[in-house]
Amino acid sequence: MHTSLLEILTLKVRKTKLLLREGYNTYTFNESAHTERVPDEILSVRYEDGRWSKPYYDCGGGNIWMLTYTVPFFGFQNNTYFFKGTSGIDIDLRRVDIDQCPLPKGSTQLNIFAASDKCKKRTTECVALAGLGFRRGSYKCVCRKGFYFPDIKADRRYYNGTVIEEEYEKLMLGQKSEYGVTGVFECLPCPEGCEQCEDDRPCVVSLNWVMRTAILVLSCVIICCLPIVVVFTWKYGNVKVS
Structure with a gap:
């Protein structure tokens, strides 16, 4: 796994500069004495460059089921980066x-x-x-x-x-x-x-307030029209229709 990670990152470094991150170097001697900041470039490792392991039982160690995520880290010598080792985190699956x-x-x-x-x-x-x-x-x-x-x-x-x-x-x-x-x-x-x-008891009927309101308004309109109908009938009740 280490070799494949090294090969992948080496190809990326050759093809693009996206993995080289600019920064500064400084050395501190005490709280008040330190060197000037020197521009520097470091090889950054992204999440995609790491690898997740399959779930496994850590027999003899934690004696638990675990997952491990591993990423490589590099050294720098003679103006070139070289694979130095890996760093990883272990996840206790009992907590997942x-x-x-x-x-x-x-x-x-x-x-x-x-x-x-x-x-x-x-x-x-x-x-x-x-x-x-x-x-x-x-x-x-x-x-x-x-x-x-x-x-x-x-x-x-x-x-x-x-x-x-x-x-x-x-x-x-x-x-x-x-x-x-x-x-x-x-x-x-x-x-x-x-x-x-x-x-299993019958539930209380839920009221449809929109429908009930519409019917109430219609009923009120009809009631309000009744006096007009009564007056019309009283006034023209004797008129004969031929």
Whole structure:
């Protein structure tokens, strides 16, 4: 990996000066004594020049799953740069959350775990949970609009993603699992005409104020016209039509 990084950066330096960044050099002897600033150029390394490792288990070290990002650094001698070594950072995957929920519509975010949740999409939808680390099931399945949670007395009205993942794995292994049972890990439909509900009781009819206001205005106009109709009828009531 080091050789390939060196070759890539060497070619870039030969073809373009974009990686050479201008700066100044100065040496400090104490708080009040230092040399004059001398113009200098340094070879800068960008994020794209580094490499991410695949997830691996740091056996014997931290004994944890990790990712490592490595970049090269260079020395300067005889007016030329030479590869000197690498510097890297280690990321503890236990502190990195996995978001298995589908990406929002129109999102361009890169997430290789997106839409890998096991929520039953017909009646439930996925909501990611933060702080659970690098593990499957870091989400909850809540009821979609128009459905309600079957256990109306439950304090937490959602299905635990960890439990769903375990039952789904059993199903894939051919073991006895509740995931394949109809109605399990699903919500129930609201009564007819209800957009949202908490149980199977009929919901209160929502009033359409625009329609009601229009009807009220029309009724007022008709009522106001009635005296005119009464006067017209009284005045011309005896007129015969031939």
